[in-house]
Amino acid sequence: MKSSEYMRNIKTLIDAHGVEETLTICEEEASELIKALTKYKRARNHSEQMRRKEEALEEMADVIICIDMLMTLFGITERELEKEVKKKMERNLKRIC
DSSP states (O other): OHHHHHHHHHHHHHHHHHHHHHHHHHHHHHHHHHHHHHHHHHSSHHHHHHHHHHHHHHHHHHHHHHHHHHHHHOOOHHHHHHHHHHHHHHHHHHOOO
């Protein structure tokens, strides 16, 4: 369960940006994570790979915030999301087993 302060902050972000801009921000952050992962895969040495890992971490944090904003916008509960994640995990595992 997320803290009430965190959820207030999520709502503050949504209120400040509005629905349309929040959706655009989420699209952009997802895209930035994809770019960070691509750069990680292209790293030429360990040092560069560690730097790219940090960049990916930052983008993952942004995407998690966006997921929480989307959950708030769409009225999706943590329980609903957990149920969907479990269903998807089971389906993915069936594909490889």
